[in-house]
Amino acid sequence: MMRIKADTGVCVGSGQCVLTQPAIFDQDDDGIVTLLTDRPDDETAAQARAAVALCPTRALSIVQE
Amino acid sequence: MTKSVAGELADLELPVERGCPFAPPAAYERLREQAPINKVRLVSGGEAWWVSRHEEARAVLADPRFSSDKRKDGFPLFTLDAATLQQLRSQPPLMLGMDRAEHSAARRPVIGEFTVKRLAALRPRIQDIVDHFIDDMLAADRRPVDLVQALSLPVPSLVICELLGVPYTDHDFFQSRTAMMVRRTSQEDRQRAFAELRVYIDGLITRKESEPGDDLLSRQIARQRQNGALDHAGLVSLAFLLLTAGHETTANMISLGVVGLLSHPEQLALVTADPGRTPMAVEELLRYFTIADGVTSRVATEDMEIGGVGIKAGEGVIVSMLSANWDPAAFKDSGELDVERGARHHLAFGFGPHQCLGQNLARMELQIVFDTLFRRIPALRLAAPIEDLPFKSDAVIYGVHELPVTW
Numbered sequence: 148m149m150r151i152k153a154d155t156g157v158c159v160g161s162g163q164c165v166l167t168q169p170a171i172f173d174q175d176d177d178g179i180v181t182l183l184t185d186r187p188d189d190e191t192a193a194q195a196r197a198a199v200a201l202c203p204t205r206a207l208s209i210v211q212e
Numbered sequence: 213m214t215k216s217v218a219g220e221l222a223d224l225e226l227p228v229e230r231g232c233p234f235a236p237p238a239a240y241e242r243l244r245e246q247a248p249i250n251k252v253r254l255v256s257g258g259e260a261w262w263v264s265r266h267e268e269a270r271a272v273l274a275d276p277r278f279s280s281d282k283r284k285d286g287f288p289l290f291t292l293d294a295a296t297l298q299q300l301r302s303q304p305p306l307m308l309g310m311d312r313a314e315h316s317a318a319r320r321p322v323i324g325e326f327t328v329k330r331l332a333a334l335r336p337r338i339q340d341i342v343d344h345f346i347d348d349m350l351a352a353d354r355r356p357v358d359l360v361q362a363l364s365l366p367v368p369s370l371v372i373c374e375l376l377g378v379p380y381t382d383h384d385f386f387q388s389r390t391a392m393m394v395r396r397t398s399q400e401d402r403q404r405a406f407a408e409l410r411v412y413i414d415g416l417i418t419r420k421e422s423e424p425g426d427d428l429l430s431r432q433i434a435r436q437r438q439n440g441a442l443d444h445a446g447l448v449s450l451a452f453l454l455l456t457a458g459h460e461t462t463a464n465m466i467s468l469g470v471v472g473l474l475s476h477p478e479q480l481a482l483v484t485a486d487p488g489r490t491p492m493a494v495e496e497l498l499r500y501f502t503i504a505d506g507v508t509s510r511v512a513t514e515d516m517e518i519g520g521v522g523i524k525a526g527e528g529v530i531v532s533m534l535s536a537n538w539d540p541a542a543f544k545d546s547g548e549l550d551v552e553r554g555a556r557h558h559l560a561f562g563f564g565p566h567q568c569l570g571q572n573l574a575r576m577e578l579q580i581v582f583d584t585l586f587r588r589i590p591a592l593r594l595a596a597p598i599e600d601l602p603f604k605s606d607a608v609i610y611g612v613h614e615l616p617v618t619w
């Protein structure tokens with residue numbers, strides 16, 4: 148199964164992930180990425196992958212379990 | 213002409229002017245086809261690496277072994293003259309020129325101001341600002357109207373007023389001085405406007421230190437006090453950074469977006485038929501024009517191997533976002549303006565830790581402007597042939613000086 152990981156230490160708050168897949172990604176009040184869920188379903192997976200690829204600091208990754 | 217190999221000096225001297233207003237300089241394509249990274253000469257003297265393909269551009273901009281510090285030896289300062297460089301070296305560094313932990317410490321306190329959610333709350337206010345200037349355009353008794361002065365420059369200026377909490381009564385002052393700073397006028401006029409704004413912003417921050425409001429500067433003051441000492445000078449620099457990074461860029465993109473859409477009527481028709489297409493049309497216009505091409509330069513801090521070449525510590529690297537954004541390997545038919553392309557992986561806002569802090573604000577401004585302008589003035593057209601428009605073909609930030617429109 149696909150799981151999303153976010154490294155908040157390197158996030159620079161670009162918001163690219165939130166723009167691309169708001170069902171999975173959000174930003175806290177300080178602008179740092181938070182995950183609404185780390186398990187995309189069939190409907191959200193494609194855009195979640197796109198968001199991971201767009202992240203400018205490679206803060207996001209996908210792990211297969 | 214001899215074909216150059218990666219690592220050999222290519223016959224390109226930077227900067228080069230854009231020829232066709234709708235395309236990168238012809239040399240960009242030639243170099244990109246030769247190698248992902250070439251060595252080029254700088255008009256200012258010396259050489260630098262030129263990164264022209266999308267994949268390598270992303271790799272360099274995301275790589276912490278490259279520094280953004282313009283004061284470091286070897287940094288390719290091909291866009292700056294000696295006076296500006298002197299000024300730069302004498303001022304405290306901005307987040308734009310910082311690396312790693314220092315950069316993170318400067319950027320982190322501010323990013324909460326630019327989240328997608330917080331910016332959505334600004335939307336109605338930006339809509340009001342845009343409507344106000346379009347009202348004025350419609351009420352003008354003379355046409356053509358210069359869109360640059362009537363809309364492109366004032367909208368982002370007032371949005372920055374909103375962000376910084378500049379009181380309403382000072383909006384005219386703020387707007388006129390910011391417009392002067394980017395006008396084709398004498399160096400003295402521009403410097404005077406700059407100095408007046410600096411004094412104004414200094415005073416504004418002092419006022420907010422005793423009477424905080426609901427704005428970015430007041431929240432930064434509160435945050436700094438909570439964490440220790442207030443850095444007044446640092447806040448003046450931050451306010452100026454937001455102004456210089458967010459005003460002319462957005463203004464130029466408004467003007468060019470309008471030129472781009474008006475000269476591709478079938479693309480404009482797609483957007484006006486369904487405003488749901490506007491966000492992606494904005495992405496495409498950002499890619500197509502890539503107005504901030506030259507700003508993503510770096511200097512290597514270690515020896516490394518990248519894109520088939522060996523780059524040594526202390527060597528300068530220029531990442532051409534424009535070349536990368538026209539790389540056919542990343543964008544099919546990259547020379548076409550296609551508002552339905554649906555591609556967000558362009559580098560118009562840069563990549564890596566410095567990727568534009570204000571990008572989502574800029575996106576929103578552009579979306580609102582294009583939607584509102586073409587809805588309220590559907591008969592809008594250029595009042596001069598494209599060939600006669602004064603494009604800023606040699607400027608650091610691409611744009612157009614004047615844009616006569618009528619309807």
Ligand code: HEM
Nearest residue numbers: 307308457458461462465504508561562566568569570574
């Ligand atoms: C269409 C409009 C804009 C374009 C094309 C643009 C482009 C860029 C680019 C390419 C960078 C990266 C520079 C680098 O990597 O060295 C950048 C950084 C930056 N931009 Fe923008 N920008 C725009 C609008 C704005 C706005 C509206 C604001 C704020 C009000 C803003 C604030 C900044 C700041 C503060 C940085 C420095 C970020 C850092 O160093 O971490 N920009 N911009």
Ligand code: SF4
Nearest residue numbers: 158159161162164202
């Ligand atoms: S795209 Fe990356 S850097 Fe931007 S907010 Fe999301 S995780 Fe952070």
